[in-house]
Amino acid sequence: xxxxxxxxxxxxxxxxxxxxxxxxxxxxxxxxxxxxxxxxxxxxxxxxxxxxxxxxxxxxxxxxxxxxxxxxxxxxxxxxxxxxxxxxxxxxxxxxxxxxxxxxxxxxxxxxxxxxxxxxxxxxxxxxxxxxxxxxxxxxxxxxxxxxxxxxxxxxxxxxxxxxxxxxxxxxxxxxxxxxxxxxxxxxxxxxxxxxxxxxxxxxxxxxxxxxxxxxxxxxxxxxxxxxxxxxxxxxxxxx
Amino acid sequence: xxxxxxxxxxxxxxxxxxxxxxxxxxxxxxxxxxxxxxxxxxxxxxxxxxxxxxxxxxxxxxxxxxxxxxxxxxxxxxxxxxxxxxxxxxxxxxxxxxxxxxxxxxxxxxxxxxxxxxxxxxxxxxxxxxxxxxxxxxxxxxxxxxxxxxxxxxxxxxxxxxxxxxxxxxxxxxxxxxxxxxxxxxxxxxxxxxxxxxxxxxxxxxxxxxxxxxxxxxxxxxxxxxxxxxxxxxxxxxxx
Numbered sequence: 420x421x422x423x424x425x426x427x428x429x430x431x432x433x434x435x436x437x438x439x440x441x442x443x444x445x446x447x448x449x450x451x452x453x454x455x456x457x458x459x460x461x462x463x464x465x466x467x468x469x470x471x472x473x474x475x476x477x478x479x480x481x482x483x484x485x486x487x488x489x490x491x492x493x494x495x496x497x498x499x500x501x502x503x504x505x506x507x508x509x510x511x512x513x514x515x516x517x518x519x520x521x522x523x524x525x526x527x528x529x530x531x532x533x534x535x536x537x538x539x540x541x542x543x544x545x546x547x548x549x550x551x552x553x554x555x556x557x558x559x560x561x562x563x564x565x566x567x568x569x570x571x572x573x574x575x576x577x578x579x580x581x582x583x584x585x586x587x588x589x590x591x592x593x594x595x596x597x598x599x600x601x602x603x604x605x606x607x608x609x610x611x612x613x614x615x616x617x618x619x620x621x622x623x624x625x626x627x628x629x630x631x632x633x634x635x636x637x638x639x640x641x642x643x644x645x646x647x648x649x650x651x652x653x654x655x656x657x658x659x
Numbered sequence: 660x661x662x663x664x665x666x667x668x669x670x671x672x673x674x675x676x677x678x679x680x681x682x683x684x685x686x687x688x689x690x691x692x693x694x695x696x697x698x699x700x701x702x703x704x705x706x707x708x709x710x711x712x713x714x715x716x717x718x719x720x721x722x723x724x725x726x727x728x729x730x731x732x733x734x735x736x737x738x739x740x741x742x743x744x745x746x747x748x749x750x751x752x753x754x755x756x757x758x759x760x761x762x763x764x765x766x767x768x769x770x771x772x773x774x775x776x777x778x779x780x781x782x783x784x785x786x787x788x789x790x791x792x793x794x795x796x797x798x799x800x801x802x803x804x805x806x807x808x809x810x811x812x813x814x815x816x817x818x819x820x821x822x823x824x825x826x827x828x829x830x831x832x833x834x835x836x837x838x839x840x841x842x843x844x845x846x847x848x849x850x851x852x853x854x855x856x857x858x859x860x861x862x863x864x865x866x867x868x869x870x871x872x873x874x875x876x877x878x879x880x881x882x883x884x885x886x887x888x889x890x891x892x893x894x895x896x897x898x899x
Contacts, residue, residue, distance in 0.1 A: 434708045512812060561878050571814045572838055577877055579758070580862070 420449040423456065428465055428617040429610060430457045431510075442525050443482035444492065447499035448497075454506045464511045464623030467613040471517040471531060471606055475615035478526025480548070500525055501559060501641040504532045508634050508641075511623035513616050517609035518586075519602035523548045528560050531567045531594065534630070535612060539605045540586035540598040550581040559640035566637050568594055660686045668704045668863040669856065670697045674711035679718035682770050687722075687744045690774075693749040703866040705757035706859035709778060710852055713796075716763045716773025719793065720745070725744050733779040742802045745770055749804060750887040752777040753877060756869025762855040763840075764848045769793045776812050779876065781839075782854050786846040789828035790839060794898045796826040804886050811880040813839055 424431040426651050432453055434440040457463060472478070481500075486493040507514060516533035523546040530545065531538055538545075547564070549556045556578065573592040576582050589595030599605040631638060660680075664671040669726075672693055674680040697707055711717065713890075725737035752759055752774075761775040763783035768791040775781050783790070794801050801823070813819050818837035821827055832845025845851045877884050884890075 500855065550867055550871060550875055551865075553868050555871070556875050556878050558878060558881065561881070569814055571812050572841065574781060574879060578879055579872065581865075 420446050421453055421580060423453050426610070427614075428462060428467065429613045430460075430466055430468045431610075432457075432468060432470045434470075434478060436648070437474040439476045439479035440472055440474075441479055441482040441485075441527070442496060442500055442529070444495055444499060445498060451499065451503050451506060454503065454510065457512075458506075458510060465620075466512045466623065467616050468510065468512055468514045468533075469517055469606075469609045469613055470514065470530075471609070472520055472583040474520060475543075476520040476526070477516075477518050477522040477530055477543070479521060480524035480526045483552075483554075496525075497557065500529070503642040504528070504559075504563070504640060507532045508638055509627055509631050510572050513613075513623075513626060515609045515613055517606045518543065518545070519605050521546065524552075524554070525560075528563050531563055535609075536589070536595045537597055537599065537605050537609050538586035538589060538595045539600070539602050539623065541601055544583040544585050545577075545589055545594060546579055546581065546583045550579065559637070562637045566634050568592065569576055583616035661689050661693060663696055668706055668801055670700075670705060670707045671704055672697070672707060672709040672778040674709075674717060677713050677751060679715045680711050680713075680771070681718055681721040681723075682741060682745060682774075683721040683724050684741060684744055687741065687748060690746075691751060694748065694755065697757070698751070699753055701756050701867070701869050703868060704863040706863050707757055707759045707778075708753060708852070708855045708859055709759070709774070710762040710848075710855070711764050712848065714765045714787075716761075716765050716767040716769070716788070717774060718766060719769030719771045722797075723826075736798075741770075745773075746804050746887060749773065749777045749808065749827050750889055751885065753880065753887060754873055756873045758808055758859070758867075758872065759816050760855045762851045763788055764851060766791065769799075770805075773808060776808055776839075780841050780855075780858060782845065782851050782858075783831050783834060783840050783843045784845050784847070784851055785843045790822070790823050790824075790834055791828045791832055793826070795824060804883065807883040807886045811883045813837075 420435065422433045422435050440642060481496050514533040515535040515537060516530040518530050518536060518538040520543045522530040527545045527547055564574055564578065568577060570593060577584065584592065584594065586595050586598035590598050599608050660676060661674050720741045725734045728734045728737050759778040761778035763775055763781065765788040767775045772790050772792060809819060809823060811821060818839060821837060822839060826883040834840040835843045845854055879888055
């Protein structure tokens with residue numbers, strides 16, 4: 420399902436195997452528990468998370484076939500992804516998605532829930548497929564889209580044309596930070612960026628709180644008004 | 660004052676006649692009824708293109724009619740009547756179960772510009788026509804749904820300032836630079852309409868479900884939909 424490797428101060432989380440890495444309840448549980456493991460590691464606040472995948476897909480979204488056979492599982496998968504995204508937003512370390520394959524719908528949301536999105540340009544696309552497959556977009560997905568894509572025209576193109584956004588187009592739209600010639604180059608660049616960030620130093624706890632504050636709207640939509648944003652008066656051990 | 664024509668997949672809504680195509684209560688009622696007609700006849704692959712002929716797309720509300728009320732209060736009431744009755748037109752466009760394109764043949768000012776911006780795509784001429792939010796110049800206050808639409812569709816604070824606060828008459832090239840319109844590459848009425856038809860046919864070929872399209876569109880603009888009283892229904896029976 421997913422593997423975790425630690426390279427010095429980098430946590431490399433990988434969606435494993437050659438399949439579509441559909442976000443079914445098991446994979447979502449596995450991802451959440453790995454993120455929790457990362458969070459509770461003693462070096463977490465001086466580290467960086469890189470999320471990547473094997474094969475042709477980053478993630479092709481929810482397990483819709485499973486949902487068709489058991490409709491209550493749609494709600495379960497949605498709830499689990501919301502929690503996972505909230506966990507990523509509150510994670511006390513910078514996060515990098517090294518997108519080496521297609522990321523569709525919920526899979527695209529997962530990629531975009533990282534602070535940096537690095538992507539290969541030779542293959543693969545980001546694709547909010549809901550218009551094409553006749554799925555309604557939950558309000559919380561829109562909160563992520565709004566939080567991560569600044570231009571109203573780009574948001575319209577992504578959501579209302581179901582655009583298959585390759586890396587270079589993604590860079591122009593402001594969704595992707597940088598594009599690379601291959602999967603290997605993308606992961607190498609993510610590692611290099613991660614190492615640069617680690618070198619800068621800083622306190623991951625402060626970083627995490629800042630990110631929560633910046634993405635407050637997303638947190639409100641994922642875990643609710645009162646569970647987020649409690650850091651306004653909390654001391655972060657400011658260096659003043 | 661305004662006609663609805665069907666050409667294959669395309670619904671063509673035209674503000675007819677010479678002159679400024681100002682919105683009098685009768686014009687507003689006609690536009691609303693034609694939009695309802697398009698909605699009732701819509702199928703997969705339907706597209707709406709709205710245009711006008713002559714120097715003006717529309718110069719906004721019929722302020723002269725408001726003035727003929729004979730008193731200051733009377734004028735204010737008539738203006739209020741037009742503002743209130745135009746709100747459902749914006750709502751109808753946001754709710755329309757098909758992609759919408761405004762093909763600006765000429766000037767679009769105040770409520771006329773709001774009509775244009777209520778479409779998914781806006782094309783204008785490079786050589787003729789300006790966009791002008793005149794309210795700041797004539798001392799009219801901005802209805803809440805006007806500001807909400809501008810916030811929803813125009814992303815940068817500089818563009819919002821230029822549009823709403825500067826009283827500037829914005830020509831095609833600048834409008835593209837400010838990302839207020841999608842393109843201003845055309846130097847004739849025919850050119851703008853042709854481009855709109857080309858885009859319309861491209862989108863029509865996708866044969867999207869109009870209901871899904873409208874639902875995703877509305878979820879892109881939650882603040883505006885709230886002000887317009889538009890509900891977003893949630894259903895999900897995806898095409899697997």
